[in-house]
Amino acid sequence: KAGVTQTPRYLIKTRGQQVTLSCSPISGHRSVSWYQQTPGQGLQFLFEYFSETQRNKGNFPGRFSGRQFSNSRSEMNVSTLELGDSALYLCASSLSGADYGYTFGSGTRLTVV
């Protein structure tokens, strides 16, 4: 079956712009989580969505937001981009939560210049 698909793979944006990243989970998976991966901080939890509801949010500013649609596809949005937002953004899906482990996408590499 198809894995977790993230689009686009690469993005270059200018400071102050906003960006939207997309994630299509494995069919049947209702939980979608987003993580930011940087060399300095490693993998940091952004938020988790389940059945279109945000269940949990990490310690990130309000510029980071997301949503989930009825087909479980999810988007995350970052407004007023800063240089420090440059990172690999990973999406992970699971049936209902973390108990069986997540399946990760390949990520979107965001570069802010």
Place this chain on the structure above:
Amino acid sequence: AQRVTQPEKLLSVFKGAPVELKCNYSYSGSPELFWYVQYSRQRLQLLLRHISRESIKGFTADLNKGETSFHLKKPFAQEEDSAMYYCALRASQGGSEKLVFGKGTKLTVNP
């Protein structure tokens, strides 16, 4: 507080040697631990989870609640084991869940 610590950023061993990647955690609830691996230019993937008590690619990990550890071990390392390894803790709170990751250990297996 929920925390996962991987004390070694880099670990280098020779092919055929035993390898142990250390992971310690801090969590007030009942812990569920995972090991994830990221090979070069590949996506992050689940290697094993403690509740399964399984061995994947020769790797095993035992949860030691007394020492709050979940070290990953393999008796004979192979060159294809070279990768980034992340230990992760499932943290649950009020019906929501997340994985808390350690900073990772880069394993290099030399020929």
